[in-house]
Amino acid sequence: MDHAADAHRTDLMTITRFVLNEQSKYPESRGDFTILLNHIVLGCKFVCSSVNKAGLAKLIGLTGEINIQGEEQKKLDVLSNEVFIKALVSSGRTCILVSEEDEDAIIVEPSKRGRCFHLFSALFLMNNCFHYELGLIQCRYCVVFDPLDGSSNIDCGVSIGTIFGIYMVKDDHEPTLADVLQPGKQMVAAGYCMYGSSCTLVLSTGKGVNGFTLDPSLGEFILTHPDIRIPKKGKIYSVNEGNAKNWDGPTAKYVENCKFPKDGSPSKSLRYIGSMVADVHRTLLYGGTFMYPADKKSPSGKLRVLYEVFPMSFLMENAGGQAFTGKQRALDLVPTKIHDRSPIFLGSYDDIEEIKALYAAEGKKE
Ligand code: AHM
Ligand code: MG
Numbered sequence: 001m002d003h004a005a006d007a008h009r010t011d012l013m014t015i016t017r018f019v020l021n022e023q024s025k026y027p028e029s030r031g032d033f034t035i036l037l038n039h040i041v042l043g044c045k046f047v048c049s050s051v052n053k054a055g056l057a058k059l060i061g062l063t064g065e066i067n068i069q070g071e072e073q074k075k076l077d078v079l080s081n082e083v084f085i086k087a088l089v090s091s092g093r094t095c096i097l098v099s100e101e102d103e104d105a106i107i108v109e110p111s112k113r114g115r116c117f118h119l120f121s122a123l124f125l126m127n128n129c130f131h132y133e134l135g136l137i138q139c140r141y142c143v144v145f146d147p148l149d150g151s152s153n154i155d156c157g158v159s160i161g162t163i164f165g166i167y168m169v170k171d172d173h174e175p176t177l178a179d180v181l182q183p184g185k186q187m188v189a190a191g192y193c194m195y196g197s198s199c200t201l202v203l204s205t206g207k208g209v210n211g212f213t214l215d216p217s218l219g220e221f222i223l224t225h226p227d228i229r230i231p232k233k234g235k236i237y238s239v240n241e242g243n244a245k246n247w248d249g250p251t252a253k254y255v256e257n258c259k260f261p262k263d264g265s266p267s268k269s270l271r272y273i274g275s276m277v278a279d280v281h282r283t284l285l286y287g288g289t290f291m292y293p294a295d296k297k298s299p300s301g302k303l304r305v306l307y308e309v310f311p312m313s314f315l316m317e318n319a320g321g322q323a324f325t326g327k328q329r330a331l332d333l334v335p336t337k338i339h340d341r342s343p344i345f346l347g348s349y350d351d352i353e354e355i356k357a358l359y360a361a362e363g364k365k366e
Contacts, residue, residue, distance in 0.1 A: 039091035080147035150275030159196030161277025184310030234288025246295035289347035301343035322352035
């Protein structure tokens with residue numbers, strides 16, 4: 001490779017270039033989404049830099065406060081939450097935010113909501129004549145996010161990440177919880193940023209999934225994983241087996257099939273990091289399943305619908321995989337509270353089909 005020439009490359013596909021290219025396909029687009037995403041990217045870079053120097057800066061450790069999930073908060077969780085709230089509010093494109101770390105939704109104050117207009121054009125038939133109308137619709141965004149997921153892994157240097165999902169509000173009403181208590185299929189974009197051996201941002205705006213790696217020397221996310229497609233069937237399953245004694249029948253049967261396949265195929269490998277972003281990232285790239293099922297102790301599972309289950313399910317489906325709750329397609333769920341939880345099985349298309357079949361068979365027995 002010619003490193004001298006490489007050092008002067010300015011034609012790299014940065015995330016901003018990529019999103020601008022995508023948005024330019026919509027003539028009515030005014031750049032609001034690009035601005036919002038740039039602020040999310042800024043938050044990711046900030047958190048990445050804090051995670052990298054956490055040990056040095058003595059950020060590792062507990063603040064001593066208990067968060068709304070009843071867990072002790074770590075300093076980095078608190079910092080990341082502040083970073084993303086500030087970044088999102090200052091984008092001037094948001095109206096309501098939901099963070100894992102805050103009990104209540106954050107309604108952005110009117111002066112910071114900004115006003116993003118959306119041009120529309122319509123051709124309609126009236127009195128046997130065609131009419132053309134050009135107008136302006138306001139649109140603003142709701143962002144749901146987990147600022148630093150996998151916090152139990154912070155102190156030992158295992159990959160952790162930020163997860164986000166974005167809804168669009170098309171009119172000028174006062175923001176309410178109803179704007180975010182929407183099924184995941186209504187999201188316009190979702191993604192995660194993984195702070196690991198490299199910093200990787202994976203994004204979908206509803207048409208495929210793309211991965212960008214932070215080049216620390218440029219401070220830019222560069223497209224490194226274009227059009228990620230999850231393998232149709234995988235060789236890995238990922239679950240916290242320590243909960244096995246409390247699993248339901250279909251989960252236990254699926255894991256049994258992974259270890260002792262009856263069709264002569266090789267046993268699957270178990271990989272479980274305990275950090276959703278890292279486990280889902282591996283599942284997207286290598287295929288297989290990631291599960292956080294219901295169990296007798298936690299009938300709704302552990303993971304939160306709005307900012308964990310939905311964004312990851314959105315990415316999985318856009319990469320050609322599936323996401324299932326044990327009862328239904330995950331993206332069809334309608335949350336009733338902002339911190340609702342749901343069981344989740346996501347991954348390769350064929351593997352999730354197998355899990356769906358086990359639940360369907362269980363349903364027939366009942
Ligand atoms: P957190 O939001 O408190 O960090 O919890 C979510 C994490 C996920 O990253 C991971 O998939 C899961 O909890 C692991 O849970 P467990 O330790 O029960 O296996
Ligand atoms: Mg979390």
